[in-house]
Amino acid sequence: MTPITEVEGRRLALSNLDKVLYPATGTTKGELLHYYAATAAGPLLAHLRDRPVSFLRYPDGPDGQLFFTKNPPPGTPSWVRTTAVPHQGGSPARQVVVEDLASLMWAANLVVEFHTPQWRADAPGTADRMVFDLDPGAPASVVECCTVALWLRERLAADGLSAYGKTSGSKGLHLLVPLEPTPAGRVSAYAKKLAVEAQQDLPDLVVHRMTRALRPGKVFVDFSQNAAAKTTATAYTVRARPEPAVSAPVTWAEIEQCRAPGELVFPIGDMGARLERHGDLLAPLIDPDRARGLPAVR
Template structure:
C-alpha cells in the first residue's frame, strides 16, 4: 500500500520508501525524503525559490536509468507551480517551480537531483549570480580545485566581487558570486575572460577549454553554466553517485585547508551538524544587499 502523507495541507502519495537507492550506504528512499523534508528543506527551498527547476531523475538509484528533464514530469499535481520559460526562437515551455515544502516532498518522491539556472523565473536570462564549475581531470582532484578556487577568489575580489564555494557533490567544486541582475551573455563573457586568465596564470594547473585530451592532471574551469540555457546543481541537492553525496556549501577555511579529496566529501548524514554549526553558508547569494555589479571595463 502506498502511504499517503499530508504536507502543508497537500495530500501526497509516497512510494517505495524501503527501496535502497544508495547500495554503498544502504540509504533508502525514505531516508532521502527525510533528508529533503527535515534536514535541508529551509536552506534548499531558499535556493530553489522562483528558479525553474530541471530534474535529473534516478528512480532506481544511481546505478539505474537516469534521465534529465526540464518539462514538468507526468502526473505533476495541479497545485505545483510552473513558470513559462523561453526555449527556442520565441517559443516558451513550462518548468516546475519548487516554492514550498509540499512541492519539495512531491519532487523528492520522484528521486531527483535539483538543477537551477543562474536567473529567476520573473527575469529569464538576467543572471543574479555567476558560477564557475571547477572540474578536475584525474589524477587531479578537489585538492587542485581548491588551489584554483583561491586564485579565482582573489581575482574576483580585485573586481569587487565576493565568491562562495560548495562541493559539486561529485569530484569538483563550484564557485558562486552574487550579482546585480546582468544579461547572461555578459556574465558568460566575463567568466570566460577569467577562465582564460586563470589558465595563463596557472598553466600547470588550469585549462579553460573543454577538450578532454587537455584535462588529465588539470582543473577545467568551466564557465559555460553561465549561459542562460544552462543549469547548475542546486545547493544541498543530493547527487546520483554511489553514496548520497551532497552539493554542500563549504567555508573558505575548508577550501584553504584541503589536503585530501575525502576532506570535501559530505553525505546526507553530515548536513544536520553542518547547518547547525554554520547555518546556510550560501545565504549571501539570496541576499540582494550582497549583490555587486559586474565590472564594466572587463
Template sequence: MTPITEVEGRRLVLSNLDKVLYPATGTTKGEVLHYYATSVAEPLLAQLRDRPVSFLRYPDGPEGQCFFTKNPPPGTPSWVRTTPVPHRGDERAGQVVVEDLASLMWAANLVVEFHTPQWRAGTPGVADRMVFDLDPGAPATVVECCAVAVWLRERLAADGLLACPKTSGSKGLHLLVPLEPTASERVSAYAKGLAVEAERALPELVVHRMRRALRPGKVFVDFSQNAAAKTTATPYTLRARPGPTVSAPVSWAEIEGCRAPGELVFLADDMATRLADHGDLLAPLVDPDRARPLPRGDTPQNE
C-alpha cells in the same frame, strides 16, 4: 500499502519508502525524503525559490536509468507552480518552480537531482548569480580545485565580487557569485575572460577549454553554465552517485585547509550537523544586499 501524508495542507502519495537507492550505504528512499524534509528544507528552498527546476531523475538509484527532464513530469499536481521558460527560439514551455515544502517533497518523491539556472522565473536570461564549475582531470582532484578556487576568489574580490564555494557532490567545486541583475551573455563573457586569465596565471594547473586531451592533471574552469540555457546542481541537492553525496556549501577555511579529496566529501547524514555548526554558508546568494555589479569598462581579456 502506499503511504499518503499531508504536507502544509497538500495530500502527497509517497511510494517505495523502503527501496534502497544507494547500495553503498544502504540509504533508502524514505531516508532520502527525510533528508529533504528535516535536514535541508529551509536553505534548499531558499536556493530553489523562484527558479525553474530541471530534474535529473534516478528512480532506481544511481546504478539504474538516469534521465534529464525540464518539462513537468506526467501527473504533476495542479498546485505545483509552473512558469513559462523560453525554449527553442520563440517557443515557451512550462517548468516546475519548487517554492514550498509540499512541492519539495513531491519532487523528492520522484527521486531527482535539482538543477537550476542562474536567473529567476519572469526574467529569463537576466542572471543574478555567476558560476564557475571547477572540474579536475585525473590525477588532479578536488585538492587542486581548491588552489584554483582561492585564486579565483582573490581575482573576483579585486573586482568587488564575492565568491561562495560549494562542492559539486561529485569530484569538483562550484563557485557562486551574487550579482545585480545582468544579461547572461555579459556574465558569460566575463566568466570566460576570468577562466582565460586563470589559465594564464596558473598554466600548470588550469585549462579553460573543454577538450579532454588538455585536461589530465589540470582543473577545467568551466564557465559555460552561465549561458541562459544551462543549469547547475542546486546547493544541498543529493547527487546520483554511488553514495548519497551532497552538493554541499563549504567554508573558505575548509578549502584552504584541504589536503585530501575525502575531506570535502559530504553525505546526507552530515548536513544537519554542518548546518548547526556553520549555518547556511550560501546565505549571501539570497541576500540582495550582497549582490554587486559586474565591473564596467574592460572585462577580463578573452581570446
C-alpha cells in the same frame, strides 16, 4: 500499499520508502526523503525559490537509468507551480518552480537532483549570480580545485566581487558570486575572461576549454553554466553518485585546508550538524545587499 501523508495541507503518496537507492551505503528512499524534509528543506527552498527547476531523475538509484528533464514530469499535481520559460527558436515551455515543502517532497519522491539556472523566473536570461564549475581531470581531484578556487577568489575580489563555495557533490567545486541583475551573455563573457586568465596564471593546473584530451591532471574551469540555457546543481541537492553525497556549502577555511579529496565529501548524515554549526553558508547569494555589478569586459 503506498503510504499517504499530508504536507502543508497537500496529500502526497510517498512510494517505495524501503527501496535501497544507494547500495554502497544501504541508504533507502525513505532516508533520502527524510533528509529533504527534516534537514535540507529550509535552505534548499530558499535557493530554489522563483527559479525554474530541471530534474535529473534516478528512480532506481545512481546505477540505474538517469534522465534529465526540464518539462514538468507526467502526473505533476495541479497545485505545483509552473512557469513559462523562453526557448531559443521556439514557443515558451513550462517548468516546475519548487516553492514550498509540499512541492519539494513531491519532487523528492520522484528521486531527483535539483538543477537551476542563474536567473529567476520573472527575469529569464538576466543573471543574479555567476558560477564557476571547477571540474578536476584525474589524477587531479578536489584538492587541486581548491587551489584554483583560491586564485579565483582573489581575482574576483580585485574586481569587487565576493565568491562563495560549495562542493559539486561529485568530484569538484562550484564557486558562486552574487550579482546585480546582468544579461547572461555579459556574465558568460566575464566568466570566460577569468577562466582564460586562470589558465594563463596557472598553466600547469588549469584548462579553460572542455576538450577531454587537455584535461588529465588539470582543473577545467567551466564558465559555460552562465549561459541562459544552462543549469547548475542546486545547493543541498543530493547527487546521483555511488554514495548519497550532497552539493554542500563549504567555508573558505575548509577550502584552504583541504589536503585530501575525502575531506570535502558530505553525505546526507553530515548535513544536520553542518547546518547547526554554520547556518546556510550561501545565504549571501540571496541577500540583494551583497550583489555587485560586473566590471566592463575588455
